Structure formats: C-alpha cells, structure tokens
Amino acid sequence: MTAPALPPRLSMRQVLLCGALIVTLSMGIRHGFGLWLQPITLERGWTRETFAFALAIQNLAWGLAGPFTGMLADRYGPFRVLLAGGALYALGLVLMALSTSGLAFTGSAGLLIGIAQSGTTYAVIYGVIGRNVAPEKRSWAMGVAAAAGSFGQFLMVPVENWLIGHTGWQNALFILACAALIILPLALGLREPKGAQAAHGQQQSIAQALREAFGYRSFQLLMLGYFVCGFQVVFIGVHMPSYLKDHGFSPQIATYSLALIGLFNVFGTYAAGSLGQRFPKRYILSAIYALRSIAIVIFLSLPLTPAxxxxxxxxxxxLWLSTVPPTNAVLAQIFGVQHMSMLGGFVFLSHQIGSFLGVWLGGKLYDLSGSYDGVWWLAVGLGVMAALVNLPVRESAIPRGAVAA
Structure with missing residues (x-):
C-alpha cells in the first residue's frame, strides 16, 4: 500500500523572490517612519509623545494581530492574508497623511498600519518558507528573507527622505501607499497548493499547539529575548533622527545612519541565517544581544561625531534584525511547521510589546527630561538580560505527548 502523495511545494526560488520583495516593501516603508516625526509634529503642533504614541500603538497592534493573522495564514494559506494586509497598508498610509488630530493619527499610523504589517511581514512569510524549504536550508532561507527586509531599509529610507524633501511629507505618504499595493500581485507567487498547510507532520489543533508552546520553557525564553529586541531596535529606529538633530546634526546624517543600519543588516541577517545551519542558534542569539549592549555603551562613551x-x-x-532568522528557525526546529506562522506571531507579540515600550518611553522620557539618556541605558541593561536568557534554550524537537520541562 503506497502512502498518499504530498501536495507539491512551491519552488524555493519563487518563495524567496516573492517573499523577499514583499518584506522589502513592507519593512522598507515602516523603517523610515522616524523621518516623519519632525515635519508632522511641527506642522500639526503636536508633541513628540503624540507621534511616538501612535507608532507605539502601531507596534502593539502589529504584535496583537500577529497570532491571528498567523492562524489564518496557517489554516487558509498566506495568499488571502497578504492581499488584505497590502490593501490595509495602503489605506493606513493615505489616512496617516490626512489625519489632523492625534486620535486620528493613532488610528491610521498606529492601528491600521500595525494590523497591515502583521499580515505582510515575517510571521506570514516564514510560515511559507517553513512549509516549502527543506529543513537543511531553512535557517539560510530565513536569513535571505530577513536580509531583504534590511535591504528595504537601505533602499527605502533615502527614497522616503527624498520624497519628503521634494514632494512634501503628505504627498510622500500617498506615493508610499501606491508602492504598498505592489504587495498584492506579489502575493500570487506565494499562493500554496490546496492542502499544503495540512500536509506537514503530526497534526495538532490550535489549542494543543498553544498549550504545548506556552508550557515549554524554551518558548518562554525566546519570547523574553524577543521583547528586548523590539525595545532596542524600535527605540533607535524612531528616535535616532531626533536624537542626532538635538545634538546639532543635519537630517542627512540621520538619513545616512538609518540607511547604513539597513545596508549592514543585509549582511548581518544573512550571516545569522547561514551560521544557524552550523552552530547552536541560542549562542548566536546570546552573542547578538550582548554585542548590542556593548555597541551602545561605546557609542554613548565616545564624542558624538559623524564618524x-x-x-x-x-x-x-x-545586529539589527539578525535575531529574526535564528529565532524563527528554532521555533520550526522545536515545534515543526504546521502552526509556525501562529507561534511566530505570538513570539513577535512579545517583540512588539517591547517595541511599544521602546518607542513610547523614548518620547515620554524625552518630554519629561529633555534627554534620551535614560532610555539608552535601559536598552543596555535589557540587552545583557536577553543575552543570558537565551543560553538555556533547548533547540531539539519537542517530544509530542511529553510533559515539557
């Protein structure tokens, strides 16, 4: 008696090409949002906290919606989720440009764009990679997708700065809304064959998968580490331009600094994904968090110059998004790929809670003290903690039916 044939997989080249282009657009657009802080707050007469709170809500909405969009992508495939996410992204950018009150801005730049990002970024794309790329190439493939998001930052941040300078901040958002709609045709390349989501490994219900994951100590530790990742990168990404302007540097230097982060993270995320095929991923994650803290301490200790x-x-x-490939590869390694988008969404929720606090506290503490110093040093302490909590993570596949330790 022969075993039933599995549904055909999408080709790895197709998955990586379409997935990378979607992440390039989605992540590239959002990485430049810090460039809008000063033009919007100056024209609208808002405080920095108003802008920062809206982006904090964006990160929180992204995180809260992530598990649900992940469930939908695991159950019905990523295609429909990507279509809805791309359309919502464009709508959110248009309404962001038209918002004239802090509440409306929070609803558009915060809530709508946050939900859109949950359906157009890593959790959904990595679910497709997990189901269609062989395990021995999975970490590498996730590194390629993460590197695309970093290239999007390198590519889009200077473009967004140019658009703001030459067309005005509102028209720049309208143009980006049109760019977000490109996600819709790209989603066709990730339309999996019917039944692909149900053809991988031992079948679990959603409730079983959640009980198993949340009862497993390594899952909890990965969530805690990812919380720190979100706090650090979103605080720096949103507030770095204003931090530099406060110290007398031109907007061009802030733009170049964000673009450099994106450029070098292309190499960092690719390297992290590749190294994850050869070395324990927990050590890679621990090293990334420790090195972030060291880098911030040195940055704060040296005289502030363009160099x-x-x-x-x-x-x-x-070090920027280099945590993403090993974290998601560990999830697939421990729990399999059936519910990968959903579990990745829950881990990312922790990341986004950290993002919420990083971006909001950056604005709040600045308004209270006139300085970002307290948040910088908080980021250092959290990085040390994250380096330690990743060391005990167990990377082997969880024994089904066993009590998790």
Whole structure:
C-alpha cells in the first residue's frame, strides 16, 4: 500500500523572490517612519509623545494581530492574508497623511498600519518558507528573507527622505501607499497548493499547539529575548533622527545612519541565517544581544561625531534584525511547521510589546527630561538580560505527548 502523495511545494526560488520583495516593501516603508516625526509634529503642533504614541500603538497592534493573522495564514494559506494586509497598508498610509488630530493619527499610523504589517511581514512569510524549504536550508532561507527586509531599509529610507524633501511629507505618504499595493500581485507567487498547510507532520489543533508552546520553557525564553529586541531596535529606529538633530546634526546624517543600519543588516541577517545551519542558534542569539549592549555603551562613551555615528550605525546594522532568522528557525526546529506562522506571531507579540515600550518611553522620557539618556541605558541593561536568557534554550524537537520541562 503506497502512502498518499504530498501536495507539491512551491519552488524555493519563487518563495524567496516573492517573499523577499514583499518584506522589502513592507519593512522598507515602516523603517523610515522616524523621518516623519519632525515635519508632522511641527506642522500639526503636536508633541513628540503624540507621534511616538501612535507608532507605539502601531507596534502593539502589529504584535496583537500577529497570532491571528498567523492562524489564518496557517489554516487558509498566506495568499488571502497578504492581499488584505497590502490593501490595509495602503489605506493606513493615505489616512496617516490626512489625519489632523492625534486620535486620528493613532488610528491610521498606529492601528491600521500595525494590523497591515502583521499580515505582510515575517510571521506570514516564514510560515511559507517553513512549509516549502527543506529543513537543511531553512535557517539560510530565513536569513535571505530577513536580509531583504534590511535591504528595504537601505533602499527605502533615502527614497522616503527624498520624497519628503521634494514632494512634501503628505504627498510622500500617498506615493508610499501606491508602492504598498505592489504587495498584492506579489502575493500570487506565494499562493500554496490546496492542502499544503495540512500536509506537514503530526497534526495538532490550535489549542494543543498553544498549550504545548506556552508550557515549554524554551518558548518562554525566546519570547523574553524577543521583547528586548523590539525595545532596542524600535527605540533607535524612531528616535535616532531626533536624537542626532538635538545634538546639532543635519537630517542627512540621520538619513545616512538609518540607511547604513539597513545596508549592514543585509549582511548581518544573512550571516545569522547561514551560521544557524552550523552552530547552536541560542549562542548566536546570546552573542547578538550582548554585542548590542556593548555597541551602545561605546557609542554613548565616545564624542558624538559623524564618524562615530556611522560606525555605530554599521555595527548596529549587523545586529539589527539578525535575531529574526535564528529565532524563527528554532521555533520550526522545536515545534515543526504546521502552526509556525501562529507561534511566530505570538513570539513577535512579545517583540512588539517591547517595541511599544521602546518607542513610547523614548518620547515620554524625552518630554519629561529633555534627554534620551535614560532610555539608552535601559536598552543596555535589557540587552545583557536577553543575552543570558537565551543560553538555556533547548533547540531539539519537542517530544509530542511529553510533559515539557
């Protein structure tokens, strides 16, 4: 008696090409949002906290929606989720440009764009990679997708700065809304064959998968580490331009620094994914968090010059999203790929709670003290903690039916 044939997989080349282009657009657009802080707050007469709170809500909405969009992608395939996410992204950018009150801005730039990002970024794309790329190439493939997001930052941040300078900040958002709609045709390349989601490994219900994951200590530790990742990168990504302007540097230096982060993270995420095929991923994650804290301490200790800014940006770029491939590869390694988008969404929720606090506290503490110093040093302490909590993570496949330790 022969076993039933599995549904055909999408080709790895197709998955990586379409997935990478979607992540390039989605992540590239959002990485430049810090460039809008000063033009919007100056024209609208808002405080920095108003802008920061909206982006904090964006990160929180992204995280809260992530598990649900992941469930939908695991159950019905990524195609429909990507279509809805791309359309919602474009709508959110248009309404962001038209918002004239802090509440409306929070609803558009915060809630709508946050939900859109949950359906157009890593959790959904990595679910497709997990189901269609062989395990021996999975970490590498995730590194390629993460590197695409970093290339999007390198590519889009200067473009967004140019658009703001030459067309005005509102028209720049309208143009980006049109760019977000390109996600819709790209989603066709990730339309999996019917039944692909149900053809991988031992079948579990959603409730079983959640009980298993949340009862497993390594899952909890990965969530805690990812919380720190979100806090650090979103605080720096949103507030770095204003931090530099406060110290007398031109907007061009801030733009170049963000672009350098994106450029060097292309190499960092690719390297992290490749190294994850050869070395324990928990050690890679621990090293990334420790090196981030060291880089911030050195940056704060040195005189602030264009050279020190660019050097810090390059180093942080190597470490920026390099946590993403090993974290998601560990999830697939421990729990399998049936519910990968959903579990990745829950881990990313922890990341986004950290992002919420990083971006909001950056604005709040600045308004209270006139300085970002307290948040910088908090990021250092959290990085040390994350380096330690990743060391005990177990990377072997969880024994089904066993009590998790």
């Amino acid at each position: 020190s800014i660019y050097l810090f940006s390059a180093v942080m770029g190597v």
